[in-house]
Amino acid sequence: MAFLNDALTHARAHKDRHLAEYRELLAMPSISTLPENKADVERTAEWLAQQLRDLRMEKVSIMPTDCHPVVYGEWLKAPGKPTILIYGHYDVQPVDPLDEWESDPFGAEIRGDYVFARGASDMKGQIFAQLKAMESIAAQGDYPVNVKYLLEGEEEIGSPSLPDFIDSHKELLACDAVLNCDSGIQDKDTPAIIYSLRGLAYFELELRSAEKDLHSGMFGGAVRNPLHVMAELVAALHDADGRVTLPGFYEKVRPLADDERELLQRVPYDEAEWLTMAGATACFGEAGYSTVERIGARPTLEVNGMWGGFTGEGAKTVLPARAHAKISARLVADQDPDAIEGQFRVFLEQHVAEGVTWSLHQHSSGPGSTMDRTSIYMKAAGDALETVYGKQPVFRREGGSVPIVGLLQDKLGVDSVMLGFALPDDGIHGPNERQYIPGFYRGIETYIHYLDLLGR
Numbered sequence: 001m002a003f004l005n006d007a008l009t010h011a012r013a014h015k016d017r018h019l020a021e022y023r024e025l026l027a028m029p030s031i032s033t034l035p036e037n038k039a040d041v042e043r044t045a046e047w048l049a050q051q052l053r054d055l056r057m058e059k060v061s062i063m064p065t066d067c068h069p070v071v072y073g074e075w076l077k078a079p080g081k082p083t084i085l086i087y088g089h090y091d092v093q094p095v096d097p098l099d100e101w102e103s104d105p106f107g108a109e110i111r112g113d114y115v116f117a118r119g120a121s122d123m124k125g126q127i128f129a130q131l132k133a134m135e136s137i138a139a140q141g142d143y144p145v146n147v148k149y150l151l152e153g154e155e156e157i158g159s160p161s162l163p164d165f166i167d168s169h170k171e172l173l174a175c176d177a178v179l180n181c182d183s184g185i186q187d188k189d190t191p192a193i194i195y196s197l198r199g200l201a202y203f204e205l206e207l208r209s210a211e212k213d214l215h216s217g218m219f220g221g222a223v224r225n226p227l228h229v230m231a232e233l234v235a236a237l238h239d240a241d242g243r244v245t246l247p248g249f250y251e252k253v254r255p256l257a258d259d260e261r262e263l264l265q266r267v268p269y270d271e272a273e274w275l276t277m278a279g280a281t282a283c284f285g286e287a288g289y290s291t292v293e294r295i296g297a298r299p300t301l302e303v304n305g306m307w308g309g310f311t312g313e314g315a316k317t318v319l320p321a322r323a324h325a326k327i328s329a330r331l332v333a334d335q336d337p338d339a340i341e342g343q344f345r346v347f348l349e350q351h352v353a354e355g356v357t358w359s360l361h362q363h364s365s366g367p368g369s370t371m372d373r374t375s376i377y378m379k380a381a382g383d384a385l386e387t388v389y390g391k392q393p394v395f396r397r398e399g400g401s402v403p404i405v406g407l408l409q410d411k412l413g414v415d416s417v418m419l420g421f422a423l424p425d426d427g428i429h430g431p432n433e434r435q436y437i438p439g440f441y442r443g444i445e446t447y448i449h450y451l452d453l454l455g456r
Helices: 002-013 015-026 035-054 120-138 162-168 226-236 258-265 271-278 337-351 376-389 403-412 437-455
Strands: 058-063 070-075 083-089 109-111 114-116 146-152 177-180 192-197 199-208 300-307 322-331 357-366 394-398 416-418 434-436
Touching: 002 015, 002 120, 002 437, 015 035, 015 114, 015 120, 015 437, 035 058, 035 070, 035 146, 083 120, 083 403, 114 120, 114 437, 120 434, 120 437, 162 403, 177 403, 192 376, 192 416, 199 226, 199 337, 199 403, 226 300, 226 322, 226 337, 258 394, 322 337, 337 357, 357 403, 376 416, 376 437, 403 416, 434 437
Parallel strands: 083 146, 083 177, 177 416, 192 394
Antiparallel strands: 058 070, 070 146, 109 114, 114 434, 199 322, 199 357, 300 322
16 A cells, blocks of 8 residues: 555645646647647647656657557556556647637636646546556556557547557557546546447438529429428438437347446436536437436437528528538447448438439448446446545446547457546537646546556
């Protein structure tokens, strides 16, 4: 226990320096989607590679991909101990709309108990807390487990290079489990572990009824209006009970067992508070399921946008030639994103009206995933959180997608432990993103306990 106590003492004694270094990382505008920030992304990769060198990692390298580089490092000097692959991403979202920020998005300004910056929560704060935990352990001697780092710079643009990178480096990345820091907790004082994530299939649909827009007086009522047809299609995507009507959509959906439904009932949930956070007035979803179950354990199909015809100021009496919609499905484990496209095409063949042609393009996809809640890696995470927070964590299914989790399950055959400290109201991807500083420090201590427990 002396080793553990000394590591915790080191972390507490260096809080100010850790916060200063964290703000240095936040000052780097590593926006992966903008070409003008490519040099900033590369500079951030270099900065993190030096962090790994300072931690005595070996084989530290900045590995090129077709887009942004992967930062890799390893320490494999704990024979007989597990090998943990630590995953994080160092890229961030754009900052628009800039005029809604109360401070410089890359100024890392501290206001009260928060530091405000793009990437503060998603996810520089999480991966940096893990690095500082490693520093605190390294100050006492060797690491208690074998570790490898996979830090990518493309997560915010869908990780396009990562599947090929993993395929080409399976031996290098081989491990017993993944520690994925891209995660969060329930609230400031309630720890949580996400054990299931939904996948994604994203489509764009175009309907066409004529070669060009037409005069609505001459042709209205005599030619199909594709916007009307699109409205009918969108209305037909769900039945009266909120269930998706694509043929075969639920065939692979795992039913929720009674013990898991009871587990999810323990997740703190206040409907009024949840609606306030959403800015909505009422809940709605698939009949027979709670809101917590709907957003984590059931698949969905949502219209993300629709357009066509004249949308400018004033009036223009036009019958549009085309209508468009962007539609996305959130998928649970075992649902195949590519199979969803086939189901969508069958639906369109059955429902698109005569006189209208259609085309469907799949923009992106990623599998859902569910992890073993009973593994030693998950148990160690729960015990570490309970030690630091003084209460057992709640186990949650997350409605969003983290494609790397399913990717590593598929390609390396390993589960991920989602262990991060972001909060639901951190404002990720939006203006004034922030990280709760006491949570950042708790994160460092949790990671120390976690690695120590795995070693023992």
